[in-house]
Amino acid sequence: MVALKSTVLAALAAMSMAAPAVAQEGYGLGTPATPEQIAGWHIDVLPDGDGLPPGSGTVMQGKQVYQANCLACHGADLKGTAPWPALIGGQGSLATAKPLKTVGSYWPYATTLYDYIRRAMPFQTPQSLSNDEVYSVTAYILHMNGILDEDATLDAKSLPQVKMPNRDGFYVDDRPDTQNTRCMSDCLKQDAG
Amino acid sequence: MTEHRDSAVRSASTQLSEQGAPDAPVPERRRFLAKGGALAGALATFGLAEHSLAQSGTAAGAETANLPPNVPPWTKQLGEPTASPYGKPSRFETRAVRNLYPGLTEPMSAYSTTPLQELDGIITPNGLFYERHHAGVPQVDPAQHRLMIHGLVQKPLVFTVDELRQFPSESHIYFMECSGNPSFLPPWGKTAAEVAGLVSCAEWTGVPLKTVLQEVGVDPAAEWIIAEGADGAAMTRSIPISKCMDDVLLVYSQNGERLRPEQGYPLRLFVPGYEGNTHIKWLRRLHVVKQAGYTREETAKYTDLMDDGRARKFSFIMECKSIITHPSGTHKLTRKGKHEMRGIAWSGRGRIAHVDVSVDGGNTWTEAQLQQPVLNKALTAFRAPFEWNGEELTLMSRAVDETGYVQPTLEQLTAVRGQVSFYHNNSIQPWKVDANGEVTNGRA
Numbered sequence: 055m056v057a058l059k060s061t062v063l064a065a066l067a068a069m070s071m072a073a074p075a076v077a078q079e080g081y082g083l084g085t086p087a088t089p090e091q092i093a094g095w096h097i098d099v100l101p102d103g104d105g106l107p108p109g110s111g112t113v114m115q116g117k118q119v120y121q122a123n124c125l126a127c128h129g130a131d132l133k134g135t136a137p138w139p140a141l142i143g144g145q146g147s148l149a150t151a152k153p154l155k156t157v158g159s160y161w162p163y164a165t166t167l168y169d170y171i172r173r174a175m176p177f178q179t180p181q182s183l184s185n186d187e188v189y190s191v192t193a194y195i196l197h198m199n200g201i202l203d204e205d206a207t208l209d210a211k212s213l214p215q216v217k218m219p220n221r222d223g224f225y226v227d228d229r230p231d232t233q234n235t236r237c238m239s240d241c242l243k244q245d246a247g
Numbered sequence: 248m249t250e251h252r253d254s255a256v257r258s259a260s261t262q263l264s265e266q267g268a269p270d271a272p273v274p275e276r277r278r279f280l281a282k283g284g285a286l287a288g289a290l291a292t293f294g295l296a297e298h299s300l301a302q303s304g305t306a307a308g309a310e311t312a313n314l315p316p317n318v319p320p321w322t323k324q325l326g327e328p329t330a331s332p333y334g335k336p337s338r339f340e341t342r343a344v345r346n347l348y349p350g351l352t353e354p355m356s357a358y359s360t361t362p363l364q365e366l367d368g369i370i371t372p373n374g375l376f377y378e379r380h381h382a383g384v385p386q387v388d389p390a391q392h393r394l395m396i397h398g399l400v401q402k403p404l405v406f407t408v409d410e411l412r413q414f415p416s417e418s419h420i421y422f423m424e425c426s427g428n429p430s431f432l433p434p435w436g437k438t439a440a441e442v443a444g445l446v447s448c449a450e451w452t453g454v455p456l457k458t459v460l461q462e463v464g465v466d467p468a469a470e471w472i473i474a475e476g477a478d479g480a481a482m483t484r485s486i487p488i489s490k491c492m493d494d495v496l497l498v499y500s501q502n503g504e505r506l507r508p509e510q511g512y513p514l515r516l517f518v519p520g521y522e523g524n525t526h527i528k529w530l531r532r533l534h535v536v537k538q539a540g541y542t543r544e545e546t547a548k549y550t551d552l553m554d555d556g557r558a559r560k561f562s563f564i565m566e567c568k569s570i571i572t573h574p575s576g577t578h579k580l581t582r583k584g585k586h587e588m589r590g591i592a593w594s595g596r597g598r599i600a601h602v603d604v605s606v607d608g609g610n611t612w613t614e615a616q617l618q619q620p621v622l623n624k625a626l627t628a629f630r631a632p633f634e635w636n637g638e639e640l641t642l643m644s645r646a647v648d649e650t651g652y653v654q655p656t657l658e659q660l661t662a663v664r665g666q667v668s669f670y671h672n673n674s675i676q677p678w679k680v681d682a683n684g685e686v687t688n689g690r691a
Contacts, residue, residue, distance in 0.1 A: 080462040083413055084396075084404035091405060092397050097481065098473055098534050101541050137353050149556030153667055155547065160558075163541050170543035173481035177355070180382065180479045224550060227562040229671075231663045232655035236603065236647060242610040 097181075099169035103214030106168065110209035111190025113202060119191040123176045123183065132198050138177075142199050145219060158199030162224055164216035168192045189213070336374075340365075345375055349434070349441055355383040356480075358425060360444025363572045369420070369591065369618075369626040371447035373502050378509050379425050379445070379523060381544075382479030387529055389513035392477065394497070398535035401464030408513045411497055414454035419496070419519070420625045422448040422593045424565045426522035426549055426670040431661055435690040439575040442676055442688065443568075446593065448626035451517050453498035456491050456533075465535055473540040474516050477531035484525045485539040486518060490563075494519050497530065519624045520595030521563040522670070524549055554665030567594035567654050568673035569602050569629070569646035580684030583636045588615075591626045594648035599627040601647040606633050608641035608677065608689070609656070615644065640680040641689050657690070 099105040111119075121130075127138035134140035144154025153159075157167055172188045174180050183191070189208045196202040196216060208216075313319035336343060343366070345359040358379040361371055371377075378384075389408045397403035425445035429436060436442040465488070472491050476482040486495065496517040499506060506512040511528025518525045524544060539545070539561070551559040569592035574580060592599045598621055603612040615631035629644070646654045657674035677689025 081414060083410040084406045084462060087395050087397055087403035087405045091395065092403060095395055095532055096397065096534065098475070098483070098536075098540055098542075100536065100538055102538065137351075148552060148558075149554070151666065153552055153556075155552070157547075161543075161547050163546065166541055166543055166546055169483075169540070170547075173475075173483065174382065174479070174543075177382070177479075180481065223556065224546075224558050224560040227551075227559045227564070229559075229562065229564065229566065230652055232659045234645075234653035234655040234659055236601070236612075236645075236653055238603070238612045240610065241612065242608070 097169070097173050099165045099172070101163045101165050101214065103165060103210055106165070106210035106213060107185045108210065109185040109189055110207050111186050111188070111193055112207045113190070113193045113197040113204055115186075116190035116192065116194025116197075119183070119187045120194050123187075124191065127177060132195070141195050145199075148220070148223065156199070157195055158201060158219060160220050160223070162218055162221050164192070164196060164201075164213055164218055167195060168213060343375065345378065346440065348445075349436060356381050358445060360440040361447045363439040363444050363446075363570065363591070364575045364578065366572070367589075367628075369448050369622075369628050370502060371449055373449070373504065373507050373510070376447040376449060376501070376507070376510060377423075377425065377445045377523075380478070380480075380509070381482050384509045385478045385529055386508055387477060387513060392513050392529075392531065394514060394530060394533070396459070396463045396533045396535065398472075398533075399466035399469040399537065400460075400535050401466070402462075404463050406459070408499060411454055411459070411514065412499060414458050416452055416454055417496065418450055418452040418500075419494075420448065420450045420620075420622050421517065421519045422446055422565075422624060422626045423517075423523050423526060424568075424593070424595075426524060426562075426565070427672075429672055430669045431657070431664075431666050431672050433690075435688045437576045437688060439570055439572045442576070443570045445523070446568075446591075446626070448591075448593070449501045450503065451496060451498045452500035452503075453496040453517065456495040456497055456516075457493075459497060460491065460535075463535075468537055469535045471536050471539045473532075473534040473536055473542070474525075474527040474530060475532040475534070476511070476527045477529040482524070482527055482544065483540060483542040484527060484544055485536075485542065485561075486516075486521075486525060487561075488535075490518065490521070518563075520565060520597075522549065522565055525563060549670060551664065551668040551670050553668060559668075562671060563595075565593075565595035566671065566673045567596065567599070567646050567648040567652050568592065569599075569644040569654060570676045571604070571642050571644050571678055574642070574680070574686045575678050576686055576688050578686045580635050580680060580686070585632060585634055587630055587632055588642055588644075589628065589630045590615075590644050592617075592629055592644070592646035593624070593626050594646070594650075594652070595624060596652065597649045598623050599629075599646055600649045600651075602627075602629040603645045603647070604629075604631045604633075605643045605645070606640045609643050609645075609675070612645065635680060635684065637682055637684075639682060642678045642680065642686075643675050643689075645675050 127135060128141050129135050132141040140156050142156055142158055144156045144159030147154045168188055193202055193206055193208040197204060343362050348358045348360060351357045361375050361377045392408055394406045428443055428445035469488050471485045471488060473483055473485050498515050498517045499513060501510055514530045516527040516530050551562050569590055571588050571590040573589040592602045602615040604615045605612045615629040618628035621627045654673060654675055660674050679687050679689040
């Protein structure tokens with residue numbers, strides 16, 4: 055262990071001595087990420103469609119993907135089986151005492167659906183669906199929410215153009231939003247007054 | 248400063264005592280001891296009994312065999328051998344455990360609570376740090392783990408964990424809190440853990456993210472960084488670049504040892520003061536971008552739905568909060584007279600400036616003593632004396648941070664946000680002490 059450590063130290067010392075006199079800007083740590091490495095790991099899909107892969111899928115294909123991979127948790131009717139969430143419904147419920155937040159009622163971007171299914175679903179076997187399967191099941195869920203027609207096809211071009219019902223339902227955090235004071239005595243009386 | 252605090256505590260003691268029942272405390276205590284017998288006497292010394300202790304009182308005969316004048320067996324024999332590979336708590340500490348959050352049945356996308364009512368000070372032991380996982384706890388081999396940084400950078404790079412450990416390191420004590428700790432709706436928790444156990448605090452060691460970002464060279468157009476975990480949820484959050492260049496850490500150690508698997512071993516993001524889910528665990532990728540990702544975790548989840556049906560997004564900051572942990576729900580005061588209440592306070596905006604406490608449900612407040620150190624975005628311990636003489640009390644604490652923000656009441660929060668915003672409930676927590684000394688949630 056000690057021997058190994060001193061070997062490593064010697065190697066590091068040799069490396070630093072061998073380094074060119076022109077000091078590197080940083081620490082010289084890390085290795086360049088190759089395009090292939092980035093392509094293998096980069097699965098972010100942004101609201102403008104950046105990151106969407108080639109391929110496509112239809113609502114009808116998506117129904118089959120859904121039944122094979124999603125139905126056990128989210129239900130044949132997409133209304134969820136506790137504790138797993140409903141994927142449809144809730145439109146018009148957000149301002150009520152019992153809001154139902156679903157893809158159709160709450161999610162602002164359809165791209166997020168693609169991003170999330172591809173990275174994290176199915177729950178037991180994440181990152182197991184093909185890009186085409188993700189396009190198709192995304193299309194099916196959007197159709198079942200009344201957002202896409204039955205004959206719709208999704209791809210990298212059409213998905214970012216889907217306008218979600220709650221697209222404008224969000225605003226940037228504006229807290230602090232309470233103004234409690236450091237009252238020290240007769241505080242309940244003051245509240246009542 | 249010390250003098251100031253001392254005088255504050257004295258005045259607190261005086262004021263609180265005046266509200267107590269007029270019974271003289273000393274005779275009360277004697278009468279109680281005479282009734283309760285030896286075990287109750289021992290408990291009364293601490294002033295607190297808890298369920299298991301109270302129950303063990305039924306076996307009082309057996310328990311007294313090792314009390315004076317008898318000499319216990321552990322004094323008359325050898326103990327366990329030296330150098331167990333990793334030390335564990337005493338087997339008698341059966342309540343200092345994490346529990347799945349009340350009501351949860353599925354353990355893979357779930358959360359567990361720190362037993363706040365069992366802990367002292369500001370550092371949470373690593374084995375008791377609260378958890379929130381979205382797809383279970385992956386067992387990551389550090390030799391096969393990499394951090395990739397790409398996007399709007401001059402040099403996209405891949406780092407080994409060992410390489411990240413070679414950068415200049417920093418250690419900071421910071422709290423971390425889940426955004427939903429707790430929600431705004433019943434059922435209200437019974438214990439401090441059930442009420443606010445999704446907060447913990449540790450010393451974190453790692454490299455400042457800005458140091459590593461300098462290595463890759465960030466494009467001036469960059470405004471966000473999307474952080475991604477290597478777990479089965481590939482958990483993803485977007486963090487503003489300004490925060491990333493400020494105090495965000497790439498953490499590999501917690502309380503002096505390598506991160507535990509459930510805290511993101513071998514590498515996690517730490518975003519001081521921000522809600523816990525942004526502190527991406529098992530961190531494998533940082534994508535430097537112009538626009539936020541609007542990932543599922545910052546749209547469908549972790550947005551705060553207001554009364555009018557609109558929702559706050561990017562509600563990162565965990566606002567100033569405190570809770571009395573001792574005594575708290577399921578504790579019991581076993582004698583009348585002087586007691587000490589203890590608790591923790593914290594703020595995602597900086598240091599705690601004051602904690603005030605009340606025994607009368609928030610009508611009268613006195614300043615508690617803050618235990619040093621009082622650190623930026625860390626738990627701060629507080630304590631205050633109070634007296635209980637058999638009357639009903641409602642104990643509360645109210646923290647104020649260095650920005651002047653005062654911890655609100657639940658009513659103040661719901662007046663602004665409604666009942667269903669779910670996240671960011673930092674309200675004042677009441678604990679009721681009844682005539683028998685039993686402590687329960689004051690909301691129930």
